[in-house]
Every structure is written in structure tokens, then in C-alpha cells.
Amino acid sequence: MAYDKQLVAGKLRRWEKYLNRFRLPQWEDIPDFGLYMEQVIVLLKKYLDYLPPELKEEQIITAAAINNYVRTKVMPGPNKKKYYRIHIAYLIIICSLKQNLSLAMLQKIIPMGINEDEVKEIYESFAKRHNLAAQYFVEQVRLAAASILDHDEKSELDAKDPNDMITFAAVISCFSRLLAEKLLLLDGKTIENGGSIEIVE
Template sequence: MSYDKELVAHKLRRWENYLINYKLPAWKELPDIGLYMDQVIALLGQYLDFIPVEEKNKPVTPTTINNYVRLKVMPAPEKRKYYRIHIAYLIMIFTLKQGTSINGIQQLLPVNAPEEEVKAFYTNYIQRLQEISLFYIEQTRAAAQDLLDQPKEAKEGAIEHFITQSILMSGFSRILADKLLRLRDADTQQVLELEKTSDERGYHPTIAPDKKKED
């Protein structure tokens, strides 16, 4: 099966337009009236409608939310009701989940923080998400310029190349994020000693001789 280049270009433009206009709700826009689980799931479905939904693997379920509470990634509901602070945590968790593990999320989000601190963190978070969305649009457009401008004239394999590039960039970004997350509360001297030991082991056989292995 081959790709319809014009259809792919259409999808890329649609995704770009979506991201340009996409904004997460501000703190004051989040409901604070006390919602039950089914209401929370419906609300998150509206806020996070860009996340692909598979019939047998919905991104937001009661089980996943209960697990986040059990793992103390977010505060527990009050008498089975979820308020603004809970919705804010869930929005951040489900958006971060697209690029890191639950362990990484636990390190990034404020744990057992007072509401004002969560409010400030969430406000900064949604601003960063919008900035990254615009940066991502620029990078995507640059990488797929020919396909977007003249889809019919795009070279054979252009779509597969772009998909591969997107996957590899995503992978490198996640690897770097994981490396940096592991530095939290790390013993600086111990990290440097481990790097020194790694360097002294010699060159990695599968990379160029002027490149040393990165641990």
C-alpha cells in the first residue's frame, strides 16, 4: 500500500492549524464545583481531544485516574469528587504521558503542594505547552516543506522519510529527557566518576572512532 501524498499534506496542514489554535484552559476556566468520575472523563475528552483514541485503549479511564491517585502523582478526590486542582493535575499528567513515563511525571509535578503553588505551576505549564506547539509547527513545516507546497511533486519515499524522522526525533527527545530526569537529587561527584569510568572503558564498537559512548 502507498500513501496518498495530497491526503498526507492535507493532514499535516490540518494538524498545524489545530495546534495553532489549540489552548489548554486557564486555571480560572477549570470547573471547581466537584465532578464525579464520569464527568471528569467527559471533560478531559474535550480538553485532550488531540490524543489518539483506540477503541480498546482509551487514554482516559477510571482505572488510569485511580492509579495516578494510588501512585500519589495527584491528590485524591474529596468524597469521590474532583475539583479544579484535580483537573489541572490530570491535564498535565495526560499531556506529559505522551512523552515520558509515569516515573518521569512524578519527578516533574509538584507533590503534595498547596493549591497556590499548583496554580502557578499549571499556569506556567500551559504557557510552555503553547510555546512548544508553535516551535513544533515550525520544525514540522521545515521538515515537510516540499510535501506541503507541492505534494504531487514530492519524491518517492518522502512520506516514509518524514515519518521516520518524526519517530527518531521523538525518540532522541525522550532519551534526553530521561537522562536529565535521572539527574534530580543526583550526587554530582558520583555522576562524574561514572562518566569517567565509562570513558576509560574505551570506544563503543558500533560508533565512529572519534565518538565516545554516552552513559
């Protein structure tokens, strides 16, 4: 694969600047007056707008996907065809994580049948973690892309070219998903029934 180093460096800098400013909405800022499906889709596109402009043609969410989440009980159904703050909070979490976690795993993060205060607590914690993870991600990309960005300080993580960077990002994604799934599967387990913790040498 052939990449223009200047183009890649420029895109990385642009995305870094954007991610440093990006924030998920606070709980109080999510509308709670009842929105119809199309309004929810427009709102979610606004809230989850951390996709690079060249990828904006991709659908973040569709009406069919929302209906599927309701049908499969991943999220509560609308009230008289209207969606409120609680629904939108579910959808922000689902849309943010669906690329890396199965719906079954997502249900462990934000289960059905919980009250609004619990949804608020889960959402606020998620939004805070999302922000911290974005900052951490930007820092790690700067380290891994030092050669691409022409930084003087290099690290062990430094990718010599965009191909290395792609491989590095894909592997990190795999490990991150695996860690999240392994930890979610420990929910409700104890040291007695949670499997071996022996470290094999």
C-alpha cells in the same frame, strides 16, 4: 508503505491550523466546584482534544487509569468522590505526557504533597510551555514536510515522502524523551555527584 501525497499534505495543513488555535485551559478556567469521575473524563476529552478526528475513538483517559494514578500516588485522591481544579491540573499534565514519560518521571514534574499554589505554578508553566512547544512543533513539521507540502523553500530536514516524515518524527520523539528523562534524573544533583560532564572526543 504507500501514501497519497495530497491526502498527507491536507492532513498536515489541517492539523497545523488546529494546533495553531489549540490552547490548554488557563488555571482560572479549570472548574473548582467538584466534579464526579465521568464529568472529569468528559472535561479532559474536551481539554486534550488535539488528537486528529480519526483517532478520537482512542481513550484519552479512563476511570480505571485515574483510580490507578490515585492508588499509586501519582496524584491526590478525590474529596468525597469529587475532583477539583488541583486534580484536573494533575490529570491534564499526566494525560499530556504519559505517552512519553513513565509515571515515576511524571512524579518529578508534578510531585505529590505540594500545596495548591505550587500546583498552580507548575500547571501555568506547563500550559505556557505546551503552547510554545506546539508552535515550535508546527514550524519544524513545516520545514520537514516542505516537499510533501510543495513549499519552494527546502531545508536539510526536508522529508522526500511520508515514510521519511514518519521516521524523522519517530526519531525526534525518541531523542525528546531521552532528553527529558536525562534532565529529570539530574534533579537534586550537583557538579560533584551528578556524574561526568567530560566531553569525549
